[in-house]
Amino acid sequence: MKPSRKIQAALVTAAVAVAVTGAAITNTKSGAQPEKLTIAAEFADASPLVVGNDVKVKGVTVGEVADMDIRDAKAIVTLKIDGAALPLHKDARATVRPVSLLGERYVDLDRGTASAPLLNDGHVLPVAQTGQATDLDQVLNTIDDPTGQSLAALVTMLGQGMQGNGANAQASIKALASSMRDTDGLVKILGQQNQLLADVVDNVQPVASALAADGGKTLGDLVDSSRQVLDVTAKNQQGLDATLAELPSTLAAARDTLSELAGTAKSTTPVLEGMRPATDDLTAISDELRKFSESADPALTSAKPVLERAEKLMDAARPVVEELRKAGPALRGTAAGANPLTAQLTGNIENVLNFFRFWAMSTNGWDGLSHYFRGQxxxxxxxxxxxxxxxxxxxxPPAIPGSGKPPASxxxxxxxxxxxxxxxxxxxxxxxxxxxxxxxxxxxxxxxxxxxxxxx
Incomplete structure (x- = not known):
């Protein structure tokens, strides 16, 4: 049966009070908390908490639910926590758990990790850090008739199997106690290494996916290759043994070589010391080169517009050059044919110029009718x-008649x-x-x- 909204609000308030009380303990990393602490916890569902329910840390009552309220469709439970529960850290968790099968609830408070910052008075635990244990009635509500009948049959069979075997079951439990303790320790260690295990799973997952591709063919090929390597290794066992036997002498020779190398290094030291002045000059040269590059920067910067303009001009000239290239063979023949004419004109340039001058002088006059031509x-x-x-x-004198001679001049x-x-x-x-x-x-x-x- 589900409790009323008021009871739910009371339970939320109790959870907040527990969290507040836990935040009052001293933390050497983040400073001291007050003797008592009041915090709040957000629950998606705080039923059936009521105001006055206990707040416990590891089964010890350390506070109570002081108030419950509803805000933004969430149950806000105020918890008042005594100093016995402190220190409380910002990663603390609050969980609503049943006290008994009768329906009474309390707020179980986990104080968080010691490396996290301390909680302050009035801090609110978000919904991600709160929860509620599963009630028996919720479990029973999920069991339908067939499941219930099967569960009843299972319990009946277990009862019949345990009938007259109580002593044996007790002995078995005692024998398993040490194993359960070891298992509990292993579970705790694994719980502390959750992040490491998650990283291992994340890193192994791509490898496993790659091996599982093609129906496991890649993994089969890998196994076959490994088997072949092992077979070859087994066949060459004697050779490996001989190699391992010669390994000490090889290491001894390597040690002697390293000793000689140390002597060579000592001989090289004076040479390097003699090169040191040259390296000092390299510093000065690098400074001069740096100054030159700094001086060249403005020129290079101002050259950019010129280069861009030149690029545009070259782009504009490209079609003309293409046309000239196409006309190149014809121009070559024309130039070859005009070469004798230009040679003659060059040798007789004065007469050519005189021709043009005299022609202009002969044709530049006019009268009332038109231009006229002057001739000499x-x-x-x-x-x-x-x-x-x-x-x-x-x-x-007149010509002599009948003589056929013209008149004398x-x-x-x-x-x-x-x-x-x-x-x-x-x-x-x-x-x-x-x-x-x-x-x-x-x-x-x-x-x-x-x-x-x-x-x-």
Missing amino acids: AIIHPEEITGLLPSLTGTPP SPLPGLPGPLGSSGLLDQNSLTAPDGGVTGLNERQESGVLNFLLGGS
């Missing part, structure tokens, strides 16, 4: 005299030959009667200029 013609005096009237203004007055002494027309010899320097009169000069320059 070098004409031999005989050609001029053959085309133009006489320089003296007299017409040439009038020679230039004062001209010793077809050309002057310099190969050009002599100005004095070509002077016209009207004083013109060309040897032509004004009308003739106008006609020549209009013909050469395209004027009107």
Whole structure:
């Protein structure tokens, strides 16, 4: 039968009182606790505790349940604990246990480990550090009719088996007492080594999983390999014995070698001492290198934007380079064909430049209609005299009819030959009667200029 909520609250209060009392004992590590201690304990279910229930440590009453309350769906049990239960540590545990089959309960308090900090007055044990023992009625409630009948049959058979064998059972229990004590000690040791055992299990578990893979084939292979190694070892037992027999002499030789090595080390000591000044210089050199690296840091830092810009330019130039690379063979042939032309132009560069200059001068003029072209013609005096009237203004003599000869041209007055002494027309010899320097009169000069320059 389940107790009321009030009784549950009382039980929770009793558990808190027990925990508080246990926290009053002195701990040499964390300092002293007060003579009495009041703590609280959180229970998921504190029934059927009531206010006034005892708080015990290892079966000794050390306090009582002072109060019970409900907070955040948890039973808060206040425990008042005497100094006899101290010291209490922060890893203490509170468990609700039955006093008897009649339903009365008490709070069993475990003081915790000595290495943990001490509890302070008013400390609250969390739900993880509280619990409740299983009641007989809970056990009976889990047994259904078939299970109960089977349990009754088991008890009946045990009773029949024990009938008349009480003395034998007593002797067996006495004989097993020492073994049970040893077993109890072993269980306590294992309980203290829970963490170590858990670590061993955690470390063994991957190995066991790997060996159990493939239906145990890996483990079978390992066993087969081990058996083969043992077989080979058994077959070579004599060789192993001989090796072990030679081992002392080998160790003696190794000892002699180590002795010689010690002498070599002593001889090496002066050499190392002589190298010490050089090592001192290495310190100075390393300092200089460090200063150089520190000086180079700003330059390297400022070079980063330049390198990034150069990288962008190289990325932009990559397509152009690819196109030039594709056009490389054609450009090579074109360059080879243009090489003679460039060589000739280089050797005659002055005449080429004069051509462009004179061409520009000849075509840069214009009149009212359009641009016109200026030209320079070098004409031999005989050609001029053959085309133009006489320089003296007299017409040439007429041709003789029927002779087939053209009219004779009038020679230039004062001209010793077809050309002057310099190969050009002599100005004095070509002077016209009207004083013109060309040897032509004004009308003739106008006609020549209009013909050469395209004027009107």
